[in-house]
Amino acid sequence: MLIIDNVNVYYGKLHALKGISLRVGEGEIVSLIGANGAGKTTVLRAVSGILAPRSGKILFKGKDISGLPPHKVARQGIAHVPEGRGVFANMTVRENLDMGACTRRPGREVDESLDRVFSRFPRMAERAAQLAGTLSGGEQQMLAIGRAMMANPSMMLLDEPSMGLSPLLVEEIFHMITEVNRAGATILLVEQNASMAFSISRRAYVLETGSIVIKGDTDDLRNDPGVQSAYLGDL
Amino acid sequence: MDYFLQQVINGLQIGFVYALIALGYTMVYGVVGLINFAHGDVFMVGAFIGLYAIGKYHLPLFAVFLLATIGCAVLAVVMERVAYRPLRQAPRIASLITAIGVSLFLEYFTALNQVFGPNFYSFPRPFAVSSWGPGDISLTNIQAIIFLVTLSCLGALQFIVRRTRVGRAMRAVSFDPVTAGLVGVDVNRVISITFGLGAALAGVGGVLYGIAYPQVNTFMGVMPGLKAFTAAVLGGIGSIPGAVLGALIMGQSETLASAYLSSTYRDGIAFVILIGVLLLRPTGILGAAKTEKV
Numbered sequence: 001m002l003i004i005d006n007v008n009v010y011y012g013k014l015h016a017l018k019g020i021s022l023r024v025g026e027g028e029i030v031s032l033i034g035a036n037g038a039g040k041t042t043v044l045r046a047v048s049g050i051l052a053p054r055s056g057k058i059l060f061k062g063k064d065i066s067g068l069p070p071h072k073v074a075r076q077g078i079a080h081v082p083e084g085r086g087v088f089a090n091m092t093v094r095e096n097l098d099m100g101a102c103t104r105r106p107g108r109e110v111d112e113s114l115d116r117v118f119s120r121f122p123r124m125a126e127r128a129a130q131l132a133g134t135l136s137g138g139e140q141q142m143l144a145i146g147r148a149m150m151a152n153p154s155m156m157l158l159d160e161p162s163m164g165l166s167p168l169l170v171e172e173i174f175h176m177i178t179e180v181n182r183a184g185a186t187i188l189l190v191e192q193n194a195s196m197a198f199s200i201s202r203r204a205y206v207l208e209t210g211s212i213v214i215k216g217d218t219d220d221l222r223n224d225p226g227v228q229s230a231y232l233g234d235l
Numbered sequence: 236m237d238y239f240l241q242q243v244i245n246g247l248q249i250g251f252v253y254a255l256i257a258l259g260y261t262m263v264y265g266v267v268g269l270i271n272f273a274h275g276d277v278f279m280v281g282a283f284i285g286l287y288a289i290g291k292y293h294l295p296l297f298a299v300f301l302l303a304t305i306g307c308a309v310l311a312v313v314m315e316r317v318a319y320r321p322l323r324q325a326p327r328i329a330s331l332i333t334a335i336g337v338s339l340f341l342e343y344f345t346a347l348n349q350v351f352g353p354n355f356y357s358f359p360r361p362f363a364v365s366s367w368g369p370g371d372i373s374l375t376n377i378q379a380i381i382f383l384v385t386l387s388c389l390g391a392l393q394f395i396v397r398r399t400r401v402g403r404a405m406r407a408v409s410f411d412p413v414t415a416g417l418v419g420v421d422v423n424r425v426i427s428i429t430f431g432l433g434a435a436l437a438g439v440g441g442v443l444y445g446i447a448y449p450q451v452n453t454f455m456g457v458m459p460g461l462k463a464f465t466a467a468v469l470g471g472i473g474s475i476p477g478a479v480l481g482a483l484i485m486g487q488s489e490t491l492a493s494a495y496l497s498s499t500y501r502d503g504i505a506f507v508i509l510i511g512v513l514l515l516r517p518t519g520i521l522g523a524a525k526t527e528k529v
Binding site: 048049050069070071074075079080082086088089090091095098099100102103147148151 | 400403404406407409410411413414415416417418419420421422
């Protein structure tokens with residue numbers, strides 16, 4: 001579904017992604033883990049068009065999307081839940097969700113998406129008229145995911161959804177991610193919390209200073225001594 | 236007391252015109268963080284469109300406003316496209332200097348004989364002036380039109396920003412353009428629309444100003460532009476209600492200053508206010524300092 005082929009991204013002179021290749025098959029949840037500054041967010045930003053790769057290809061459903069502006073990538077069916085929640089704090093919960101559907105014609109299908117989001121996140125329905133900035137961190141993360149669901153995407157990119165949340169909330173968020181996946185969206189998940197990421201994904205890539213150093217099934221990675229000491233801690 | 240009330244009415248007249256200009260400053264600042272110093276000159280172009288539409292073609296007032304809004308909107312969209320968009324990623328000072336350049340260009344280019352010309356031209360009154368009111372207080376039909384037209388523009392703007400998809404997209408871009416792009420908003424299009432909308436309001440303001448103060452010239456936008464900018468800063472730049480509030484305060488203070496002190500203080504008071512706000516409350520009355528979330 002998504003193929004990243006030998007992509008190079010620069011920030012000015014800094015070589016941020018050094019010939020990255022990865023693929024995500026339809027229906028999969030794939031994790032991309034790595035330390036701070038390894039380039040995980042950069043990968044997602046290159047896919048969604050915030051950054052243009054200097055070379056290499058990004059194919060989505062067989063179509064080259066590298067270099068497309070973000071709103072056109074979004075229209076291809078890719079929803080990006082940015083790091084640090086990124087809800088529109090100056091707008092209500094309902095307006096945030098409406099923004100998520102801004103590429104779609106308003107109508108019954110959009111209403112159904114809204115119903116789905118509200119039934120999955122009842123708290124969003126309760127707080128529909130509240131400003132998003134007044135929500136708690138966990139609620140904002142749910143709203144960001146709910147907003148992405150409103151686009152009815154075939155693929156969702158999630159950037160550190162666990163960041164800054166309590167373990168209980170992290171469980172809840174990850175449970176939702178698997179539900180979104182089961183409802184039909186392919187998922188590329190960027191995480192620092194490798195053990196949580198591995199718990200819901202079958203395959204993973206490990207990124208270090210702009211290069212993919214390890215890839216494979218999460219079952220194997222879990223037993224890999226290098227991965228264990230660097231990313232799984234004492235688990 | 237009558238004298239005071241009369242001055243308040245006069246202050247509202249100019250305050251409403253400032254409001255129409257100030258909105259463009261504040262909206263554009265809201266979405267791209269740019270002080271568009273050429274905005275006062277867009278207002279001037281609106282006044283000249285009014286001059287030709289009324290004086291030469293004798294169009295009905297409604298058509299005059301329509302032409303001025305469309306003409307100014309197109310001008311501003313082109314201006315953004317040609318002058319500001321290529322500098323979107325450049326340091327802010329580059330856009331600011333460009334804005335001053337665009338402003339000077341509009342003033343001097345339109346002063347050419349082949350365009351509007353360098354002289355003062357008298358703005359034709361589309362109707363005879365009449366007034367009503369008890370005692371020494373009077374409300375002219377010009378003032379009534381200014382109040383009516385401005386209030387309808389404010390209503391329409393409020394509706395667009397609060398209730399339509401485009402307005403929602405504008406607010407999203409103004410909060411965070413990157414995330415707005417991610418959810419599928421065509422950010423460039425929203426920026427164009429914002430420039431166009433702000434300029435349309437300034438165009439209406441230009442026509443109203445021409446009717447009320449019937450003399451136009453290609454540099455007429457400088458002072459109202461600066462005052463409207465001050466009004467936007469006073470109200471809190473980026474805030475739409477703030478721009479209106481700031482403009483009304485500005486209109487009152489300069490009218491009252493010239494009524495009770497001396498008309499020579501009229502322009503000075505605007506800049507005393509600007510300096511005062513920048514010293515005491517740089518975020519303005521309704522503006523909030525943007526807090527960065529970690």
